[in-house]
Amino acid sequence: MMNVISDKVVSRLSQYRRLLSQLNQQEIKHVFSHRMAEEMGVTATQVRRDLMVLGFSGSPTKGYHVEDLRVKITQFLDGHERQLACICGIGNLGRAVMGYFSGRGVSVDVCAAFDVDPAKVGRAIVGRRCYHIDELESVCKELKLSVGIISTPADTAQSVAEKMIQADIKGILNFAPVVLKLPSDIYVQNMDVSLALETVAFFASQKRQS
Amino acid sequence: MMNVISDKVVSRLSQYRRLLSQLNQQEIKHVFSHRMAEEMGVTATQVRRDLMVLGFSGSPTKGYHVEDLRVKITQFLDGHERQLACICGIGNLGRAVMGYFSGRGVSVDVCAAFDVDPAKVGRAIVGRRCYHIDELESVCKELKLSVGIISTPADTAQSVAEKMIQADIKGILNFAPVVLKLPSDIYVQNMDVSLALETVAFFASQKRQS
Missing domain, CATH: 3.40.50.720 (NAD(P)-binding Rossmann-like Domain)
Incomplete structure (x- = not known):
């Protein structure tokens, strides 16, 4: 899977991470895919599909955990070394x-x-x-x-x-x-x-x- | 047609124009699609398809006329006013x-x-x-x-x-x-x-x- 991921997905993951960092600073703990979609100008389906690449899913009642998701994306994008x-x-x-x-x-x-x-x-x-x-x-x-x-x-x-x-x-x-x-x-x-x-x-x- | 042209085509036309200006400076009069394709990192079919959007075609024996094509692209991209x-x-x-x-x-x-x-x-x-x-x-x-x-x-x-x-x-x-x-x-x-x-x-x- 790592070999076929497109540069568009990688670029969006990088954008999600930036958004999650902002939410974190605002002390927001959970976020729904449609909120992220709205901020990014994509569809909520797209957000969920991208995050599924990471094997990450949200809670139907609370959405995604902001900090856990940010850490997960960072691990995926940065790997073990900067x-x-x-x-x-x-x-x-x-x-x-x-x-x-x-x-x-x-x-x-x-x-x-x-x-x-x-x-x-x-x-x-x-x-x-x-x-x-x-x-x-x-x-x-x-x-x-x-x-x-x-x-x-x-x-x-x-x-x-x-x-x-x-x-x-x-x-x-x-x-x-x-x-x-x-x-x-x-x-x-x-x-x-x-x-x-x-x-x-x-x-x-x-x-x-x- | 003007309404459905994609931004990728427009961006490539702008790149063709830049290439044609360079060829012009080197006093090259004619260019084949495969030469343009090689310079741009796309296929020759792509070049011919893009230029067909302008209604411009080359000669099978000489290729495209560099200056005529440059002018045609400029008219298309810039319209009547800068x-x-x-x-x-x-x-x-x-x-x-x-x-x-x-x-x-x-x-x-x-x-x-x-x-x-x-x-x-x-x-x-x-x-x-x-x-x-x-x-x-x-x-x-x-x-x-x-x-x-x-x-x-x-x-x-x-x-x-x-x-x-x-x-x-x-x-x-x-x-x-x-x-x-x-x-x-x-x-x-x-x-x-x-x-x-x-x-x-x-x-x-x-x-x-x-």
Whole structure:
């Protein structure tokens, strides 16, 4: 089952966990699937189906136990060890992405940064040490990093991704506006901001005209 | 047909256009669907099917005419007028997003910024005037903006989205880590960076163990 779970389910589980943490802070002990569904913009059936993947079910009268469910999702998503990530390309977007994760309780630590700019290499940037990109393989292997974030310009993204794979990185979050060509055993998620904006603009224009 | 086109097709058309612009710069006149498919990581059948949506077909011997196809896609995606966008929340991520679009040839202009910080309001930030969020409705209506980008903290995103809708905005690109609850006639695309990173980490961990 672990091998066929879709990235959409994983993404929703991550969202449920965030919601459960919020409920926990509000000292809410139990929650029904329809309440979670409403908060997430999905159906209650979807929520129940996703949580069944974990083998977790709620009480018909009280719903799900918030904290137990949060712990269960965390065990499922994070496994036994916290994943460590590096980020390559420390321009504005790279810095923003690094800042974005500081203190957010995301279950991934971004613990090393890489760039080629001599003004950045060897310094701490947003609290992480910045190394030269040539050190990627040795640093990633030493720190046992498994996740890479690419926020370089488009024309260097492919070569950076290949360096990451050399360094045993298995999953890549790619912000560069380019399609990476990588072996099928590497998991890649693209966050192409300009494509997303163009898509939004297209539908906004259609809705204006209708 | 215009009403049933999926956001995936629109996103791919936007990607084809980017590729065609690159080919154009390299003075390549014709391109076959399988070449485009390879660059984009999709199948050639997919490329031909997408371009058929435009009523555009290639020559069996020469492939697609690069510049004609680029123009055709641009007409389809941008329609008669360029869409204008605003961005709300000018922290690190907001600035990075604004910088990201500068000079990239994206078919959307981000032409106004909004924040509540007195140190930002009234100044130019990354080349755009920053207004107070209370001016959102009047500025958006005056400039006829149709697209909104939200890069505020999670707890203000919903109220900002509602202000945008009041201001006749029809499409929203949401970077805030929260599910917006909006009328169904508003097109929303979520770019939830931490969810994406957690999803990548999950699959990276699985691939390590396998």
